[in-house]
Amino acid sequence: MRFGLVGQGSWGMQHGRAIQAEGGEIAWVVGASPGPSPSVAAWGVPYYDQFDLARLPTVDIVDVVVPNHLHAAYAVMALRHGRHVLVEKPMATSMEDANALLAAWRASGRMLAVGYEMRFSPLWTTVRELIRTRLPTWQWLDLSLERHPFRSGKRQWRQDPAQVGNWIIEEAVHHLDLLGWLGEREQSAVSVDALFPGNPPPLADLLAVRMHYAEGGLATYRSSLNAEGHHLLFAAYGPAGSIRAQWHGVTDRTEHPQFSVTWSGQGSTESVPVPSPQAGEVFELRREIRAVMAAVAGHADKLWMTPEDALWNLRVSDAVTRSGIRRQPVTVVPAR
Numbered sequence: 001m002r003f004g005l006v007g008q009g010s011w012g013m014q015h016g017r018a019i020q021a022e023g024g025e026i027a028w029v030v031g032a033s034p035g036p037s038p039s040v041a042a043w044g045v046p047y048y049d050q051f052d053l054a055r056l057p058t059v060d061i062v063d064v065v066v067p068n069h070l071h072a073a074y075a076v077m078a079l080r081h082g083r084h085v086l087v088e089k090p091m092a093t094s095m096e097d098a099n100a101l102l103a104a105w106r107a108s109g110r111m112l113a114v115g116y117e118m119r120f121s122p123l124w125t126t127v128r129e130l131i132r133t134r135l136p137t138w139q140w141l142d143l144s145l146e147r148h149p150f151r152s153g154k155r156q157w158r159q160d161p162a163q164v165g166n167w168i169i170e171e172a173v174h175h176l177d178l179l180g181w182l183g184e185r186e187q188s189a190v191s192v193d194a195l196f197p198g199n200p201p202p203l204a205d206l207l208a209v210r211m212h213y214a215e216g217g218l219a220t221y222r223s224s225l226n227a228e229g230h231h232l233l234f235a236a237y238g239p240a241g242s243i244r245a246q247w248h249g250v251t252d253r254t255e256h257p258q259f260s261v262t263w264s265g266q267g268s269t270e271s272v273p274v275p276s277p278q279a280g281e282v283f284e285l286r287r288e289i290r291a292v293m294a295a296v297a298g299h300a301d302k303l304w305m306t307p308e309d310a311l312w313n314l315r316v317s318d319a320v321t322r323s324g325i326r327r328q329p330v331t332v333v334p335a336r
Contacts, residue, residue: 001024001025001060001061001293001296001297002024002025002027002057002058002059002060002061003019003024003025003026003027003059003060003061003062003063004026004027004028004029004030004056004057004059004062004063004078004083005019005026005028005029005030005063005065006029006030006031006051006062006063006064006066006074007031007064007065007066008029008031008033008036008037008039008040008047009065009153009154010151010153011065011088012065012066013037013039013040014282014285015065015285015289016029016039016040016043018285018288018289019063021289022286022289022293023293024061024289024293026043026045027045027046027057027058027059028045028046028047028048028056028057028059029043029045029046029047029048030047030048030056031047031048031049032049032154034049035047035049051074053077053078053081053083059083060083060296061083061084061085061086061111061292061296062074062075062078062083062085062086063085063086063087064085064086064087064088066088067153067157067163067164068090068092068093068157068163068164068165068169068170069093069162069164069165071088071090071091071092071093072087072091072092072097072098072100072101073097074087075087075101075104075112076100076101076104079101079104079105079107079108079110079112080104080108082108082110083110084110084111084112084292085110085111085112085113086113086114086288086289086292087101087112087114087115088114088115089115089116089173089174089310089313090165090170090173090310090317091114091307091310091314092314093164093165093169094165095314095315095318098310098311098314099311101307102307102308105307111292111295111296111303112307113288113291113292113295113303113304114305114307114309114310115285115288116174116304116305116310116313117281117285117287117288118177118178118281118284119178119181119284119305120287120288120291121284122275122278122279123245123259123261123274123279124178124182124245126261126273126274127182127234127243127245127261128182130236130243130272131182131183131236131243134240134243134263134265135236135238135240135241135242135243136238137238137239138237139217139218139237139238139239140217140219140220140235140236140237140238141182141183141217141219141220141234141235141236141237142219142220142221142234142235142237143175143219143220143221143222143232144221144222144232145171145172145175145221145222145230145231145232146223146224146227146229147171147223147224147227147230147231147252148225148229148230149205149225149226150167150170150171150225159203161202161203164202164203166201166202166203166204166317166321167201167203167204167205168201168204168207168317169314169317171225172207172209172221172223172320173313173314173316173317175221175223176209176221176313176316176317176320177305177309177313179211179219180219180316182234182236183213183217183219183236185215185217185219186305186312187308187312187334188213188214188215188334189214189215189331189332189333189334190212190213190214190316190319190332191211191212191214191329191330191331192209192210192211192316192320192323192331192332193209193210193212193323193329193330194207194208194209194210194320194321194324195208195209195324195327196324196325198226200325201321201324202321204324205224205225205226206223206224206225206226207221207222207223207324208220208221208222209222209320211316214333229250230247230248230249230250230251230252230254231246231247231248231249232245232246232247232248233245233246234246240265241263241264241265242263242264242265243261243263244264245260245261245262246259246260247279247280249280252280252281253280253282255278255280255282255283257280259274259279261273288304291303312332312334315332316332319331319332
């Protein structure tokens with residue numbers, strides 16, 4: 001299956017390696033620089049500095065891995081040229097651009113996949129199944145992140161609000177999505193109450209969020225972008241017991257993480273096995289690429305999430321920003 005890769009930054013290179021590892025063909029790479037990076041040059045594939053699909057060789061899938069503010073525009077162009085699209089999260093940096101992308105997708109008859117690779121994690125799928133089977137009436141989900149400061153990206157784009165949008169949709173949106181997915185509260189009406197104890201948005205380095213779901217249950221999230229390493233700690237509580245999970249790495253892209261899951265209930269605690277030793281975004285990206293290829297080939301009934309799910313995540317992230325700035329809760333309800 002032929003991919004066109006748009007973006008040759010460090011995460012774009014991870015996408016390229018994942019495509020090759022899963023048996024895909026990179027037909028071309030488009031970047032903003034006059035010439036290819038050393039990695040792209042080593043692949044020996046054609047490189048272009050203009051994204052003009054009318055002149056580029058035909059591909060099955062366009063994989064968009066560029067600074068956030070370009071996601072929607074490039075994805076729209078690809079859909080209008082009849083290509084399937086995988087676009088990194090966030091799907092857009094504004095609701096206007098996100099809705100334009102959804103409109104282009106609905107008119108295209110093509111696949112639009114948005115990169116929330118944590119849903120492919122063997123660690124988090126194990127936790128989700130535990131919640132479903134042992135803690136279906138959960139009352140509280142709690143997730144915290146401590147991580148090293150963001151990589152600046154080429155031309156410092158992650159430090160530029162005009163390009164990154166804000167740091168909530170750069171990182172926290174993954175975890176807000178994860179909480180809803182783990183508790184099966186996707187697109188459930190939610191009241192969001194947020195605080196920014198450190199720098200204010202758009203480049204907020206500290207974040208605390210409390211979410212009350214209309215269907216029942218509380219979810220809390222805290223993040224610090226000023227730590228060392230990359231550490232996720234999760235807990236779920238309910239009348240039947242509790243679940244704890246953790247993931248630790250030197251960076252978020254380590255291939256040698258440490259992680260575990262435990263269940264406590266009825267006076268005992270047990271370690272719960274995770275079915276694969278490969279848990280982390282590098283591995284999950286490969287699974288995501290595999291799923292995209294299966295969907296395009298007609299071997300999968302549905303994707304891991306819909307474009308509407310990705311839009312919902314953007315709406316919740318926007319509510320977090322507005323709540324923290326206004327210092328009052330903001331309610332998000334599904335569109336009718």
